[in-house]
Amino acid sequence: MVAKSLAVLVGVALCLTGSVIAASPALAQPRPAGYPIAGVDVSAFQGPSLDWAALAQGGAKFAYIRVSEQNGQPVPNDNPDPYYAANTANARANSLYTGAYHRARPDVSSGKQQADVLLDFAPYAADGRTLPPMLDIEWPRAEWALNNCYNMTPAQLVAWVGDFVSEIAVRTGRQAMIYTNTNWWNPCTGSSPVFAAHPLFIANYSQNPPPLPAGWASFALWQHAAGSAVPGSGFSSPDPDVFNGDYAALAALVGGPLTSLLATVNNRYAAAENAGASALIANRTAIGLWEQFDQIALGGGFVAFRARVNGRFVTAESGGAAPLIANRTAIGAWEKFTITNNADGTISLLANANNRYVTAESAGTAPLIANRGAIGAWEKFQFVAPAPPVNLLANVNRRYVTAPQSGAASLIASETVVGLSEQFDQVAVAGGFVAFRARVNGRYVTAENAGTAPLIANRTAIGAWEKFTITSNADGTISLLANANNRYVTAESAGTAPLIANRAAIGPWEKFFRLTA
Secondary structure (H helix, E strand, O other): OOOOOOEOOOOOEEEEEOOEEEEEHHHOOOOOOOOOEEEEEEOHHHOOOEOHHHHHHHOEEEEEEEEEEOOOOOOOOOOOOOOHHHHHHHHHHOOOEEEEEEEOOOOOOOHHHHHHHHHHHOOOOOOOOEOOOEEEOOOOOHHHOOOOOOOOOHHHHHHHHHHHHHHHHHHHOOOOEEEEOHHHHHHHHOOOOOOOOOOEEEEOOOOOOOOOOOOOOOOOEEEOOOOOEOOOOOOEOOOEEEEOOOHHHHHHHHOOOEEEEEEOOOOEEEEEOHHHOOOEEEEEOOOOHHHOEEEEEEEOOEEEEEEOOOOOEEEEHHHHOOOEEEEEOOOOHHHOEEEEEOOOOOEEEEEOOOOEEEEEHHHHOOOEEEEEOOOOHHHOEEEEOOOOOEEEEEOOOOOEEEOOHHHOOOOEEEEOOOOHHHOEEEEEEOOOEEEEEEOOOOOEEEEHHHHOOOEEEEEOOOOHHHOEEEEEOOOOOEEEEEOOOOEEEEEOHHHOOOEEEEEOOOOHHHOEEEEOO
16 A cells, blocks of 8 residues: 555556546556455545446455545545545445555554544444454655654554554454555564464565565465556556455455354254264254354355354255255355345245255255255245354453363463464353353363363353453453452463463453454
8 A cells, every 4th residue: 555545456457537447458467376366455546436346347356445544634635535435335336345444654643543533434344244444554655754664663663553453453343454564564663473463464566475574474465566657647556456365265354244044944043063064954942153154245146154163165065966064165156055035034045056945854854955946934044143253362462362272272372363263152141250162162161170270161061160250441451250269360471371360450461352253
């Protein structure tokens, strides 16, 4: 976002056609090999008339759109970006995922203030369509008359970034995306590895995977070339970006509500039986991990369903001749479905594999299979939204709490990415208590040996040692008080040792961010 834009990557750039900036192969930027998902990111520097339909037809799947800059004052073209609302609406109308970004000016106001500017102008919604809010921090503009690091020390910049992303976490339950360049980040933050748990949008103009800033092992998005001035327009062409993964991984980054499928014929939830090893069957009276799916919009009216228990996609096996099962690592023809909205408020699923409706066979006593030519009672379902998983991010080292070795080892705040081992269900317990159930093994977290041993997820039922109360701190973090010994849970030794309930008061090690996406 060196020119404070971002734009079409899909192998096309932009040129001026009348008053509309449209796709033009003549200005195409080659996309780096091995990155099939392209996107855009834009600002006022692209002008008021981007042709979003052309961008989508060219292959763009996502857009980051500038909403604010500096400290939130109504500077022309800065706050809010005059084209933010229209760009967002038009991008979404053409089926792109969208996210809002803020161009940082850390020398003029606090990180918290500028995060609030972003979210006040562009409130975040966990709607399955919105990318994480993004911080754009890089070299100052020349007219600001600052040195490369905003006349700030590395410690000051690290603290500023921490304030910004903490406010995003508190207000949205999400980790902010961070856009930067390695050649700026390392010298200006003193090569800080603190923020490696945040998704990274890396700027590096090349065709080869870029060197990463300190701490990060990978990137989410890559701006691989710069845009250029559009002759006679006063605007710039967009800068091309790619996503590091497939469409399903992009949908996972977007996040949003989970789905459970309730068969109306027997009022039972469809389960990815045996943790996904067996066919889907509508036989559950309550929602657990096996009954939760990500519903992923694919464009063209199609959706796919990914089982949370194993991360695999549901397929109409053998072209629909065999029952549905969650066993695919990628989306093909058999993994696509269309949704029919019935007059009675239910939905039905039509398999692309054979153009047949999914049925809860034998009134739900047999697995789901796509073999019906019409909709009857067995082919009707309801979508039910289960509670999202909870991720705990330790304040002291900004690492996720994990239940290592599938829950066999003690909890520790050590991870920079969220997988199954970092997901917990927060369960309400009578008396104002809560319990945490690890999704990796379905066991409850306990303050082992009445709190004298580290926390571990190994209990099948909730007793005194498995109960905690939540303290909401003034800075938006939470702390956990163990019922076992009336002590606070700490990320021991600044997160290098397992979590243990042994503190009588709350300090930095006893604070956590409760994230839900």
